Amino acid sequence: MIQVRNKKTIRNLADKSFKVNKARNLFAIVAIALTSLLFTTLYTLGLGAVENLQRATMRQSGGDGHAVLKYITDDEFNHVKDHPLIKEIAYNRILSDGVKNDKFLKRHTEFWYYDDVGLKLGLIELNAGHKPVAKNEVIADSKTLQLLDVPLKIGAPLRLKLDIRGKEVQRDFVLSGWWKSDPVFSAGQILASRSYVDAHAKELQSNYKKDHFHTGTISAYMMFDNSLDLRGKLNKVITESGYSLDEDAPNYIANNVNWAYISTNFSLDTETIIALTSALLLIMFTGYLIIYNIFQISVMRDIRFYGLLKTIGTNRKQIRRIIRRQALILSALGIPIGLIAGFFVGKSLVPFIINMSIYNGTEVSVSPNPWIFIGSALFALITVMISTFKPGRVASSVSPVEAVRYTGGVNKNNGKLKKSTGGAKIHLMARSNLGRNKKRTVLVVISLSLSLVLLNTAFTLSRSFDMDKFLAKFNDTDFLIAHAEYFQVPSSFSGQENGTTESFIKAVQAQPGFEEGGRLYGDPTAFTAENTKGITDDTQNTDAHGNFLVDVYGLEDLPLHRLQLIDGELDFKKLASGKYILEGVELNDNDKPYMESIHHKVGENVTLHSYAGTADAPLNTEDIAHKFTVLGHVGIKSTNSNRLSSYNSFYLPAEIYKSLVKEPAVMSYAFNVSSNQEASMQSFLKRYTEAIEPMMNYESKITSRDALSGMQTTVELIGGTLSLIIGLIGILNFINAILTSILTRRKEFAMLQSMGMTKRQLRGMLIYEGLYYICATSLTSILLAVLFSLLIVKPFCSLLWLLSYHFILWPLLASLPLLLLLGILIPVAVYSMNNKQSIVERLRESE
Numbered sequence: 001m002i003q004v005r006n007k008k009t010i011r012n013l014a015d016k017s018f019k020v021n022k023a024r025n026l027f028a029i030v031a032i033a034l035t036s037l038l039f040t041t042l043y044t045l046g047l048g049a050v051e052n053l054q055r056a057t058m059r060q061s062g063g064d065g066h067a068v069l070k071y072i073t074d075d076e077f078n079h080v081k082d083h084p085l086i087k088e089i090a091y092n093r094i095l096s097d098g099v100k101n102d103k104f105l106k107r108h109t110e111f112w113y114y115d116d117v118g119l120k121l122g123l124i125e126l127n128a129g130h131k132p133v134a135k136n137e138v139i140a141d142s143k144t145l146q147l148l149d150v151p152l153k154i155g156a157p158l159r160l161k162l163d164i165r166g167k168e169v170q171r172d173f174v175l176s177g178w179w180k181s182d183p184v185f186s187a188g189q190i191l192a193s194r195s196y197v198d199a200h201a202k203e204l205q206s207n208y209k210k211d212h213f214h215t216g217t218i219s220a221y222m223m224f225d226n227s228l229d230l231r232g233k234l235n236k237v238i239t240e241s242g243y244s245l246d247e248d249a250p251n252y253i254a255n256n257v258n259w260a261y262i263s264t265n266f267s268l269d270t271e272t273i274i275a276l277t278s279a280l281l282l283i284m285f286t287g288y289l290i291i292y293n294i295f296q297i298s299v300m301r302d303i304r305f306y307g308l309l310k311t312i313g314t315n316r317k318q319i320r321r322i323i324r325r326q327a328l329i330l331s332a333l334g335i336p337i338g339l340i341a342g343f344f345v346g347k348s349l350v351p352f353i354i355n356m357s358i359y360n361g362t363e364v365s366v367s368p369n370p371w372i373f374i375g376s377a378l379f380a381l382i383t384v385m386i387s388t389f390k391p392g393r394v395a396s397s398v399s400p401v402e403a404v405r406y407t408g409g410v411n412k413n414n415g416k417l418k419k420s421t422g423g424a425k426i427h428l429m430a431r432s433n434l435g436r437n438k439k440r441t442v443l444v445v446i447s448l449s450l451s452l453v454l455l456n457t458a459f460t461l462s463r464s465f466d467m468d469k470f471l472a473k474f475n476d477t478d479f480l481i482a483h484a485e486y487f488q489v490p491s492s493f494s495g496q497e498n499g500t501t502e503s504f505i506k507a508v509q510a511q512p513g514f515e516e517g518g519r520l521y522g523d524p525t526a527f528t529a530e531n532t533k534g535i536t537d538d539t540q541n542t543d544a545h546g547n548f549l550v551d552v553y554g555l556e557d558l559p560l561h562r563l564q565l566i567d568g569e570l571d572f573k574k575l576a577s578g579k580y581i582l583e584g585v586e587l588n589d590n591d592k593p594y595m596e597s598i599h600h601k602v603g604e605n606v607t608l609h610s611y612a613g614t615a616d617a618p619l620n621t622e623d624i625a626h627k628f629t630v631l632g633h634v635g636i637k638s639t640n641s642n643r644l645s646s647y648n649s650f651y652l653p654a655e656i657y658k659s660l661v662k663e664p665a666v667m668s669y670a671f672n673v674s675s676n677q678e679a680s681m682q683s684f685l686k687r688y689t690e691a692i693e694p695m696m697n698y699e700s701k702i703t704s705r706d707a708l709s710g711m712q713t714t715v716e717l718i719g720g721t722l723s724l725i726i727g728l729i730g731i732l733n734f735i736n737a738i739l740t741s742i743l744t745r746r747k748e749f750a751m752l753q754s755m756g757m758t759k760r761q762l763r764g765m766l767i768y769e770g771l772y773y774i775c776a777t778s779l780t781s782i783l784l785a786v787l788f789s790l791l792i793v794k795p796f797c798s799l800l801w802l803l804s805y806h807f808i809l810w811p812l813l814a815s816l817p818l819l820l821l822l823g824i825l826i827p828v829a830v831y832s833m834n835n836k837q838s839i840v841e842r843l844r845e846s847e
Helices: 007-020 022-061 074-080 116-121 142-147 194-199 230-240 270-301 303-311 316-356 370-397 400-405 426-463 467-474 502-509 557-561 572-576 654-658 675-692 701-743 746-754 759-799 810-833 839-844
Strands: 067-072 092-094 109-114 137-141 157-164 167-179 188-192 218-223 254-257 479-483 514-522 527-529 551-555 564-568 580-587 605-610 624-637 649-653 666-673 696-700
Touching: 007 022, 007 316, 022 316, 022 370, 022 701, 067 074, 067 230, 074 218, 109 194, 116 218, 137 142, 142 167, 142 188, 230 254, 270 370, 303 316, 316 370, 316 701, 426 701, 426 759, 426 810, 479 502, 479 675, 502 514, 502 666, 502 675, 514 557, 514 654, 551 557, 551 654, 557 572, 557 666, 564 580, 572 580, 572 649, 572 654, 624 649, 649 654, 666 675, 675 696, 675 701, 696 701, 701 759, 701 810, 746 759, 759 810
Parallel strands: 109 188, 137 167, 551 649, 580 624
Antiparallel strands: 067 218, 067 254, 092 109, 092 218, 137 188, 157 167, 479 666, 479 696, 514 551, 514 666, 527 605, 564 624, 580 649, 605 624
16 A cells, blocks of 8 residues: 655645535634633633732732841841842831821821832832922822822822820921822821931931830841742841841841742642642543544544545554644634633633632732743643544544444444334434444533533532621621721720720610620730740740739620630629639631630639739739639630730629729720611711711621622632533533534435435434433433532531531522523524435435
């Protein structure tokens, strides 16, 4: 046999065969585009979410510097700045310990000097004006200026009340520029000039290691060549510059790496790798199903053509090359379409993921990362090549004689005739036809089932978000009111000076729908304990007599009764006797206590000292020792809206607490309202804290409820979008299966019609085939959905504290009527488009 080795001839054969198969080409391009669309959507979602979360985290952390040296002096800065590992270093100097204008009660504001590198790393870009030059010029963010009632106008005057090492100093400035406030960055920023720093050089001399005042300290943000091993690079800079990493050493420099960089804290465990790999393989398999069937159709239609090529000397390798070349041409047309469409679909979904995070409301942008397109195109191309392997092998291995008789799948019954007493029933013929190519039937059923299973899974996850758990985690009651500084992060509650006012509490109690409420008393400097040691035995947490600072709280009935008992007993009568006390224990996200952090066992004694003065003042004649017995341990959630400390914390009834201190301060007031009055109470609190007592603020359960509803919507939207893409692939696969069946049985249909079968009966048989597909898909999808829900989703829900598994099947069942309609319409439509030849023409087709 002559071996044809002319590559140009093979290319011509492939190209001409490609041009003839226009219908096949259209289906293949759509299929490849959908597959690459699926890859690109997922890549864009993943990389876009990571990009925006990292960017938002950088803005929240104050900038994109790789690392920072904190609280250093000019000498220390000059010793470090020229280290070879440092690519850029910012000179940022804090100019006060706080800005005390009354307008900033609800928004912590800082006063700094930033050099040019500091402005760049701090992501500060002026919307108008210029950076400050004169000693009385400042720039600020727009929200800070709004709170000060300063117009966004160059030259506008503003007065600041500065806390300089505990002393209030008022200074006047003029605005030289401003930038738009970042919603992620919760603190206000006012930046002065280098001239201001020079003019107040004496005031800004730092002695932080002795007095712990921030005024005058320098924060040196630095950039390295890359973000790999940031901790190692930072440690090397410090030690090679002659300083220590030991906190107790006299030459220690406080430092940290930027936690915003994912490379500093991101790692893949085995379970995550398996999950990501499985998801990737599942997507590739979904694309494989349809592309494989498309090329299978092509081979079946052109099998005689390939048989004739073999008779003139074309070898197996050359036939596979023909098919592979056609696949590459189709990929070149389909993949770019999928890449572009997938990028925009993924880009439109990224904001929903970001809004589900703590960065809700932040500006979202998705850059066209080249790796999105490279990765998506590569995996789509690999999927196409794998999908063409089997059809190419079939085409290259079939003999010319077999090619003439090939019908795409024959029942192997060893020549035995099938006997039936029921006659030729249409539905039995349809069922028998599906058995001709069992593999194709199974693949179609699986591809259709995948989208239904994914859809049901997405809704199962969204419906498993437990509103009660979520609200209990963040809100013990419907509302919580307190001084604005109490809600800052970290909370800066200090006692009477920023306690919750009785006027605010009485105003709340007078509102319609008010049901119950309770005060929480506390004072961070009111108590020490003789025999309660800190976890780290830190001497800074002791008073002059060696007693450890502890947080003691007084709780009225509502907050007291909501404490979660860990061990011991919660006997309110015993607590009211004044002889017993409760110790707090921190809980993790799943409400499991860190019992290793407790300081006293149940039944042990605690001796508290209450006195007037500060934490390091000597005990005086007013000091009184109070002896209590630990009645039990109660769980304190780290995200609890009451902001109770879980470190060396104890809890007493309010009346007992008030008897121990001279001037009990109300930290917060928690209360509940009737369900039909929640919205009106929220409106009242908003008006009250804006107009009547602006130094007060509030938190509500409504905000948390809205946040969780947004999470549920996001899961359903993303899951639904992916289900739709996979569903389209499945439907296209179904169309291909029906088309394959009709094309390979054209002569058979003609013979049946020649023996008396009508077109109506033939359409009926095809409809039955479609319905059998749908029935098999329905049963398979229900079975897979149940198994997936119980074996994967249920265990996953147990890992996340805010999920409570709920088994649901209604999304899948609601989709079945649409699937049933497709099972009827698609066979009829495909048959009508491919039944234009006469019976005689179809009978002669193979001759």
